[in-house]
Amino acid sequence: MSDPVRVLVVEDHPLYRQAVTSLVEGMDGWTxxxxxxxxxxxxxxxxxxxxxxxxxxxxxxxxxEATGLFKSANAAIAILVLTxxxxxxxxxxxxxxxxxxxxxxxxEPEDIERALRAVARGQVVFxxxxxxxxxxxxxxxxxxxxxxxxxxxxxxxxxxxxxxxAGRSNAEIASSLFVSPKTAKNHVSSILTKLGCTRTEAVAxxxxxxxxxx
Numbered sequence: 001m002s003d004p005v006r007v008l009v010v011e012d013h014p015l016y017r018q019a020v021t022s023l024v025e026g027m028d029g030w031t032x033x034x035x036x037x038x039x040x041x042x043x044x045x046x047x048x049x050x051x052x053x054x055x056x057x058x059x060x061x062x063x064x065e066a067t068g069l070f071k072s073a074n075a076a077i078a079i080l081v082l083t084x085x086x087x088x089x090x091x092x093x094x095x096x097x098x099x100x101x102x103x104x105x106x107x108e109p110e111d112i113e114r115a116l117r118a119v120a121r122g123q124v125v126f127x128x129x130x131x132x133x134x135x136x137x138x139x140x141x142x143x144x145x146x147x148x149x150x151x152x153x154x155x156x157x158x159x160x161x162x163x164x165x166a167g168r169s170n171a172e173i174a175s176s177l178f179v180s181p182k183t184a185k186n187h188v189s190s191i192l193t194k195l196g197c198t199r200t201e202a203v204a205x206x207x208x209x210x211x212x213x214x
Contacts, residue, residue, distance in 0.1 A: 002029065005120050008049040009035040010042045010066070011082075012058050016105070020053055020082065023109055024116070039066035046073035051120055054099075056083040056090065062179055064090075067097035068156070078119045082112065089163075089176040091126075096155050101125035149209040152194045158211075160187040165203050165212025 007024050009032055011017040021035045033049055036042040039061040042052070052070055056063030067079050080101040081094050091102055101119040103112060103126075115125045150158055163173045174184035188199070195202055206212050 004029050004031040005051060006031055006033045006049045007116075008033060008042050008045060008052045010037075010039055010052060010058065010063075011035075011055045012037045013055075016055075020112075023112060024053070027113060027116070030116075039063070039069070042066075043069055043073060046070050046077060049074070049077060051078040051080065051116065053080050053082055053116070056081060056085060056094065062183075064093045064097050064177060064179060065183065067094060067099050071098035078122070080115055080119045080125075082107075093156075093159060093177045096159055149211075150195070153191060157187060157191050157194070160184070161191055161202065161206045162211040164188065164191070164199065165206025167203065167212070 005027075007030060009017055009020050009024065011020060014037070017035050017037065021032050024030050024032050034042060034045050038059050039054075043061075043066070046052075046069075054063050054066060054070075058066065061069070063081065063083065067081070070077055070079060078101075079099045080103065081099045082103050082105060083090075084105050085091075094102055100122075101115050101124065103115055107115075118125045150161065153161065159177065160173060163176055168176065170184045170188055171181055173179075173188070174181045177184065179187075192199060192202060195205065197205065203212070
């Protein structure tokens with residue numbers, strides 16, 4: 001008998017957390033090893049799981065940051081985002097952080113189960129309503145990153161620089177990437193320090209590299 005697929009459920013809404021837990025527990029060969037209302041509680045258990053079902057709108061560490069932290073703790077872990085947001089920048093941020101699947105809440109249980117099985121097999125899965133937007137945005141920004149226009153920046157910082165180059169304020173960056181204003185400010189400060197330039201100069205350099213041209 002093969003080992004069960006071990007799942008962490010990270011969802012702050014108790015009823016939805018229970019619904020997802022029940023769905024997974026009802027799948028043959030699958031087991032929930034923990035269900036948590038926030039990422040901080042779940043992260044210590046990353047090495048004990050094969051897959052995370054993750055909401056983005058979490059208290060404390062948001063889902064985008066948590067995705068990166070889970071991947072850092074366990075590079076083999078698969079992450080299926082299950083959230084309310086259909087905004088393209090949020091989808092792109094989740095993909096860049098390491099998510100293998102993205103479904104919006106309201107998806108049918110059978111769709112969630114199919115996505116879980118696919119992500120566990122190493123496949124990339126998106127709901128029909130978000131697939132085209134995710135692939136278009138991720139493809140454009142991945143090309144920029146692949147060109148190594150800013151090798152000193154992390155993939156997340158390139159994402160932020162793209163928004164800086166588009167003239168977005170820190171508050172708008174935070175909203176677009178589904179992170180806290182403090183996190184957005186820290187990313188911006190790190191970018192300016194690494195580039196050794198002012199924000200205005202960063203806008204120019206980003207646009208020269210093809211960023212900020214949505």
